[in-house]
Amino acid sequence: MKRDTAADMLAFALLLFGALCMIGPFIWMIATSLKPVAEQYDGRLIPITPTSENYPRLFEIIPMHLLLWNSFKIAAIATFGQLLTCSMAGFIFAVVRFPFRNVIFVILLVTLMVPGQVTAIPQFVIFKFLGLYGTQAPLYLPAFLGGAFGTFLMRQYFLTIPIELAEAARIDGASLARIFFTIYLPLAKPALAAFAIFAFMFSWNDLFNALIYLPSNLEKTTLTVGLALFQTQYSGQWPLMMAASLISVAPIIIVFFLAQRHFISGISMSGLK
Amino acid sequence: MADVSITALDKTYGTFDVLHGVSFDVADGEFIALVGPSGCGKSTLLRMIAGLEDITGGSIAIGGRVMNDVAPKERDIAMVFQNYALYPHMTVAQNMGFSLRLHGAPKAKIAERVAKAADVLGLIDYLDRMPGQLSGGQRQRVAMGRAIVRQPQVFLFDEPLSNLDAALRVQMRAEIRNLHDRLGSTSIFVTHDQIEAMTMADRIAVLRDGCLEQVGRPLDIYDYPANAFVAGFIGSPAMNIVPAHAAEHHVTFGSDVRVPVNNSYTGPVQWGIRPEHFELVPAETPDAIAAVAQRVESTGSDEFVMTAVGDVRFDAQLANRPGVKQGDQIWLRPDPAKSHLFDVQSGVRLT
Numbered sequence: 001m002k003r004d005t006a007a008d009m010l011a012f013a014l015l016l017f018g019a020l021c022m023i024g025p026f027i028w029m030i031a032t033s034l035k036p037v038a039e040q041y042d043g044r045l046i047p048i049t050p051t052s053e054n055y056p057r058l059f060e061i062i063p064m065h066l067l068l069w070n071s072f073k074i075a076a077i078a079t080f081g082q083l084l085t086c087s088m089a090g091f092i093f094a095v096v097r098f099p100f101r102n103v104i105f106v107i108l109l110v111t112l113m114v115p116g117q118v119t120a121i122p123q124f125v126i127f128k129f130l131g132l133y134g135t136q137a138p139l140y141l142p143a144f145l146g147g148a149f150g151t152f153l154m155r156q157y158f159l160t161i162p163i164e165l166a167e168a169a170r171i172d173g174a175s176l177a178r179i180f181f182t183i184y185l186p187l188a189k190p191a192l193a194a195f196a197i198f199a200f201m202f203s204w205n206d207l208f209n210a211l212i213y214l215p216s217n218l219e220k221t222t223l224t225v226g227l228a229l230f231q232t233q234y235s236g237q238w239p240l241m242m243a244a245s246l247i248s249v250a251p252i253i254i255v256f257f258l259a260q261r262h263f264i265s266g267i268s269m270s271g272l273k
Numbered sequence: 274m275a276d277v278s279i280t281a282l283d284k285t286y287g288t289f290d291v292l293h294g295v296s297f298d299v300a301d302g303e304f305i306a307l308v309g310p311s312g313c314g315k316s317t318l319l320r321m322i323a324g325l326e327d328i329t330g331g332s333i334a335i336g337g338r339v340m341n342d343v344a345p346k347e348r349d350i351a352m353v354f355q356n357y358a359l360y361p362h363m364t365v366a367q368n369m370g371f372s373l374r375l376h377g378a379p380k381a382k383i384a385e386r387v388a389k390a391a392d393v394l395g396l397i398d399y400l401d402r403m404p405g406q407l408s409g410g411q412r413q414r415v416a417m418g419r420a421i422v423r424q425p426q427v428f429l430f431d432e433p434l435s436n437l438d439a440a441l442r443v444q445m446r447a448e449i450r451n452l453h454d455r456l457g458s459t460s461i462f463v464t465h466d467q468i469e470a471m472t473m474a475d476r477i478a479v480l481r482d483g484c485l486e487q488v489g490r491p492l493d494i495y496d497y498p499a500n501a502f503v504a505g506f507i508g509s510p511a512m513n514i515v516p517a518h519a520a521e522h523h524v525t526f527g528s529d530v531r532v533p534v535n536n537s538y539t540g541p542v543q544w545g546i547r548p549e550h551f552e553l554v555p556a557e558t559p560d561a562i563a564a565v566a567q568r569v570e571s572t573g574s575d576e577f578v579m580t581a582v583g584d585v586r587f588d589a590q591l592a593n594r595p596g597v598k599q600g601d602q603i604w605l606r607p608d609p610a611k612s613h614l615f616d617v618q619s620g621v622r623l624t
Contacts (some may be wrong), residue, residue: 068456164358167325172423173346186362 025234033242040238046137054243062226063218064247071223072251075203081143082150082199083192089146090154091180095166105155112148116208124212136220138213139206143199150195157183157191193259200255223248274334275349275426275459277322278299283330284483291317292483294331304453306474308467308547309425317433319463321351323429323483336426351581352429352469355436357412357420359404365391366400369418390418393452396524410441411468417452428444434469446473470491471495479503501543501620504613510577513563513587517544518605518622519614527583533560535610538623545613548577548590553597561604562587566597580605 028045029144030223033054035047042048058064093105127138161184169179185192218229227244235238277299284592292431299305307315319393320326322333323392324345326616333340340348351372359368368389369373378386392396394414404412413433420428430449434442442576450473453460464470471491479486479494487499498504504512517526519542525531526544534544563579564587567580571577576591580603589605614623 043605089536161295162356162358163355164356165360167323167345168352168354168373168419169360170325171323171345171352172373172419173375178375 005081010095027033029242029245032239033246035239037237037239053185054239055247056249058240058243061240062230064226064244066219067221067223067226068247068251070136070221071248074136075200076224077140077141078203079196079199081140082147083196085146086150086195087154087185087188087192089151090156091158091184093151093155095163095179095184096176097230108148108151112152120208120212127213133213134215134220136214139203139209139222143203153195153198154188154191157172157188161187193261195253197256197259201252204252276303277427277459277461278334278337279318279322279329279331280334282318282321282328282333284321284326290483292321292329295483295485296331297478297485297488299459299461302457302459304450304462304473304475306470306477307461307463308465308470308506309480309486310415311465312482313480315463315480317353317464319429319461322427323350324348324459327352333408345623347498348428350429351423351427352431353363353416353420354434355432357404357411357416357433357436359415361404364401364403365396365407365415365418368404368474369422371419372423373597386424387418387424389448390421392430392509393421393455394418395428409437410445412607413437413445417449421456426459428602430459430460432464433462434464434468434493442469468509471507477507477568479506483508498545498613501545501615504545504615508547508591510588512545512547514543514545514569514615515585515587516617521542521593522542522609524614526614527585527601530562530582530585531560532562532607533609534608534614536612536614536623538614541615541617542623543615543620545615546587546607547611549592550608550611551589551591552608553589553591553595554604554606556602556604558604558606560609562604564589564603564605566599566601566603569597578603 031045031047032040034050036051038055039047039049089108093101113129123138123142124133127133130155132138132141165183165187166179169183172183205224206222207228210222210225211228214225227248230244231241233236279298280296282292282295285292289380295314295318299304307318309315312528317326321328322335322340324343325342327340335348335350343585344364360371363371366384366387369387373383373386387400388397391400394417396414396418399407399411399415404415407415413436416433425503433449434445437445446469449460462469474491476490477494478488480503487494487503489497494503494507498507498512501514505514515526517524517542519525519534519536520539522533522535522537522545523531523535524542532544556563564582564584566578566580568579569576570579571594574592574594576594578589578591578597579585580589587605591597615621616623
């Protein structure tokens with residue numbers, strides 16, 4: 001019994017250490033964002049004269065609200081597109097039997113190994129040809145064409161749903177689309193929630209494509225581009241930059257907390273045995 | 274309601290043959306059980322009737338209409354799955370009404386049919402529950418209810434009782450059969466449990482390795498098994514089957530043990546006798562076998578005795594608990610009229 005407690009203590013200490021490593025920089029960021037510029041190099045964690053003036057200043061210097069809205073709009077549309085198309089593809093790979101299903105699935109997985117930079121130029125040419133250069137569309141349209149990661153994730157989840165549910169529904173008279181929308185999709189909430197976080201974060205943090213497709217027009221561009229510009233113009237003003245960083249990660253944290261509930265609730269849903 | 278006609282049915286997965294030319298008919302309103310050991314193809318056969326598996330060769334007709342290329346939903350069948358396959362995110366009522374909803378039935382009609390089925394199955398108080406909140410037996414009933422609500426021509430059951438505990442299984446056995454009689458429907462019931470098949474079915478189809486071994490009424494199969502496999506599979510405890518030599522209404526086996534049989538066949542045979550067809554007789558009774566009781570199990574009503582005659586093992590089931598003890602020397606007389614002879618090579622019944 002005692003030995004167990006000692007082992008528990010060790011595990012607990014390790015976890016605590018890991019947690020501190022994770023949250024340390026985050027706390028530092030919050031603390032720095034609350035300092036006046038004069039105190040930024042004083043080596044203390046807690047500001048001597050805490051101030052929230054960095055935040056309103058930020059909104060004066062750059063159009064933060066526009067950048068936030070642009071990023072949010074693009075990420076929300078892209079997330080919706082990914083959830084819809086990847087869950088459809090995952091469903092087909094998990095439930096429908098068709099020739100060369102596994103071969104096609106492997107080919108899809110192989111595309112995970114192709115770096116985004118490789119396809120960036122052809123993709124640029126296509127969007128230029130379509131006349132979408134300079135609009136936000138190239139940042140969310142590709143999300144509606146599915147993706148290997150999301151398809152894989154959703155397929156794996158759909159495989160855990162007993163195939164008999166689909167068979168029972170077929171006998172009950174449901175079409176494939178019906179089975180997907182009324183049986184499989186509602187049951188996949190936990191996986192959708194997890195994938196939504198990934199998709200949202202991916203789009204939210206995307207600097208590369210935003211730099212390519214959107215000119216440095218602060219009315220249209222995303223938060224990542226705005227922050228990058230800001231970084232070059234106001235380098236050395238750490239409290240201001242930390243305030244900007246905090247605002248940029250806040251939505252991700254909010255999305256995570258919103259989706260977290262579904263991770264747990266969905267797992268206990270199983271009408272079998 | 275409708276009859277089901279299965280003709281020369283083949284099923285192949287790649288190079289692996291699952292069914293070889295299976296043919297039988299199910300009459301309108303009949304309850305037929307498909308039995309066989311694991312992997313004999315009985316579930317595949319049922320799934321082919323349901324339309325969940327493609328047909329490699331042969332044909333399936335329901336109500337006179339060939340169904341080979343007809344989608345499951347147009348076959349007018351309902352299926353109860355082994356794991357019930359209830360939709361976990363729908364209430365009991367929604368589960369039961371799902372097919373009617375898909376067919377665009379008006380809400381009032383759905384509610385009426387669901388209520389009627391729930392009444393028959395004793396589910397009225399559970400209509401608003403989720404499947405996760407029900408016991409195994411209740412889920413089983415919901416699965417049945419989902420099938421009943423559709424009023425299909427044919428009910429298909431894929432081992433529906435195997436996830437229930439023993440007492441509930443016996444109860445549900447009777448309930449399913451009662452329901453069948455009440456609805457007058459045609460039912461095809463897959464099971465690996467020959468007791469279920471014996472007690473529920475009008476007729477039994479025994480499958481082995483994708484071949485149909487015998488089709489017949491339960492007692493006909495029990496009394497006149499077509500071959501040694503069916504003889505060993507149907508009946509519990511299983512029939513004793515012993516290599517022997519037959520001549521002049523006798524069989525001889527082991528170290529010259531002779532017992533009478535009602536059969537004039539001459540030559541090497543497999544002699545079959547069911548455990549319950551032994552009679553415990555006094556020592557040195559003519560035509561009795563002297564055996565040593567190696568193990569005795571009492572079921573309360575009967576005594577089940579495992580014996581050996583030389584190297585040959587026999588199981589005997591003795592009524593009225595005669596009080597045999599382990600190690601006792603006993604005399605068992607087989608009933609000559611209940612003896613079976615099977616061909617040594619093919620296992621086919623010899624008459």
